Amino acid sequence: AQSVTQLDSQVPVFEEAPVELRCNYSSSVSVYLFWYVQYPNQGLQLLLKYLSGSTLVKGINGFEAEFNKSQTSFHLRKPSVHISDTAEYFCAVSTPGSSNTGKLIFGQGTTLQVKP
Amino acid sequence: KAGVTQTPRYLIKTRGQQVTLSCSPISGHRSVSWYQQTPGQGLQFLFEYFSETQRNKGNFPGRFSGRQFSNSRSEMNVSTLELGDSALYLCASSSQEGDTQYFGPGTRLTVL
Numbered sequence: 001a002q003s004v005t006q007l008d009s010q011v012p013v014f015e016e017a018p019v020e021l022r023c024n025y026s027s028s029v030s031v032y033l034f035w036y037v038q039y040p041n042q043g044l045q046l047l048l049k050y051l052s053g054s055t056l057v058k059g060i061n062g063f064e065a066e067f068n069k070s071q072t073s074f075h076l077r078k079p080s081v082h083i084s085d086t087a088e089y090f091c092a093v094s095t096p097g098s099s100n101t102g103k104l105i106f107g108q109g110t111t112l113q114v115k116p
Numbered sequence: 117k118a119g120v121t122q123t124p125r126y127l128i129k130t131r132g133q134q135v136t137l138s139c140s141p142i143s144g145h146r147s148v149s150w151y152q153q154t155p156g157q158g159l160q161f162l163f164e165y166f167s168e169t170q171r172n173k174g175n176f177p178g179r180f181s182g183r184q185f186s187n188s189r190s191e192m193n194v195s196t197l198e199l200g201d202s203a204l205y206l207c208a209s210s211s212q213e214g215d216t217q218y219f220g221p222g223t224r225l226t227v228l
Contacts (some may be wrong), residue, residue: 041224042221046217048218070117081136090159096219099171102149102164102165102166103149103161103164103172103174104149104159104161104217106158
């Protein structure tokens with residue numbers, strides 16, 4: 001079975017500072033990896049995804065993530081955060097071609113709190 | 117293209133009632149997945165439909181059911197509501213299996 005662990009439930013950071021949100025996954029088969037962001041009272045917005053190819057993935061709003069197969073990690077980074085980045089961030093995996101079709105497995109989420 | 121839409125956005129029901137939620141996917145998308153989001157359990161997969169067929173189901177009781185129509189619109193139904201069913205219900209659509217899922221704004225269900 002697959003699982004996703006987001007290592008920090010809350011990450012406080014000052015505006016314009018860099019940030020890293022950590023995500024580790026467990027799977028015996030190949031996975032697709034995603035980061036989503038959720039603002040209050042809204043649905044999930046896709047930030048970026050790793051399907052194959054280059055392990056460094058760039059997404060929207062200046063975010064990027066690096067897939068590390070040996071460490072089974074997919075950490076999200078941004079070099080300089082803004083107040084508007086305050087939100088909850090979810091890491092998710094899917095296992096294409098398996099019996100888990102159409103199913104995303106999510107981590108518990110990380111609340112990013114950007115302080116002025 | 118218009119995004120995923122969900123109706124209604126907010127719903128208040130009492131225990132024992134049933135409820136139907138609706139989801140319209142992005143035009144051309146044939147797969148619709150449903151998720152329940154609660155503070156305690158996080159985001160949990162309910163089921164996935166593709167071309168009117170349920171292909172996958174999560175670990176939820178039979179009170180939770182769904183269907184998909186020929187235009188790919190999907191509905192989920194919860195019968196005999198319990199207080200614990202209070203949650204944000206999210207649907208997501210994708211063009212094909214394994215592809216990226218795009219989420220709607222959700223339906224906030226409150227059971228009193």
